[in-house]
Amino acid sequence: MLAFEDQSAFELSTQTNRNMNNSVSARLYFGTGRAVLIGDIPYTQEHCHHAMEVFIGLKDEISLVSQGQQYASRVIILNADIPHKLEASNHERIVIIVDPESQTAQNLFHQYLQTDPIFCFDSKQSGQLITQIKRHLDDDLNGHQTDNFCDQIINCFITLDDNKKPLDSRIVKVIKFLKTVETKKISVQLISEQVGLSEGHLMHIFKEQVGIPVRRYLLWLRLLDAFNNLSDGHSLTHAAHSSGFADSAHLSRTFTKMFGLSISRIFKNRRFVQVISCLP
Secondary structure, three states: OEOOOHHHHHHHHHHHHHHOOOOOOEEEEEOOEEEEEEEOOOOOOOOOOOOOEEEEEOOEEEEEEEEEEEEEEOOEEEOOOOOOEOOOOEEEEEEEOOOOOHHHHHHHHHHHHHHOEEOOOOOHHHHHHHHHHHHOOEEEOOOOHHOHHHHHHHOOOOOOOOHHHHHHHEEEEEEEEHHHHHOOOOOOOHHHHHOOOOOOHHHHHHHHHOOOOOOHHHHHHHHHHHHHHOOOOOHHHHHHHHOOOOOOOHHHHHHHHHOOOOOHOOOOHHEEEEEEEEOO
């Protein structure tokens, strides 16, 4: 496993990837209630969406403009529903996207965003964080390495609970069921019937143990199904229908609301976008 211990190593690997056939210029690591985008990420127009974001400039500062004010830092945390535009010329960056209903978002908010919707790390803090983050970057993450990748990156910003109890056997059963069921557009009632719980009890213990409401977890599973379809070369319409969205417009709106990007743009050159699941 080759870790990027210095900036030149990361730049060399990135450049090599761009010059190879069937290489990727962006990777999307997809976890529970969060995703990590690494590489060439086309954030250019002002937009506003319902997700918390962490921007990390791998080469230089990120320049972010929000409501007429400019922010510049190697690492910036942005609260959900805040209009913003990135103006940095460098596209080699990491963007962490966090579902605002998740426990991760709550932890980030309480640690960084209680007084201001945008938090910029100073140069010393940014340097320390990026050094930590680079230890987790790898050119070919797979298997158990990807299972914890989102957590490893998030853990650079907040301390995750390493002493969590094992998941309730009924929640384990729910997760297995949701991963194997053909369509993820199913009711909480049907899910609760699989484990003999009431809807209310299921929703309570699922949020408590998984860190995100069960309906939001279902949405992330459906988006992952859509991404996999697109990465396999299927059309946007096919990806939408196969993953339980009404049509391609519905999928596009959902994607933009969550990620602040056009799904057609991010998957325009499908072979250059690699989608990697980090879901449990």
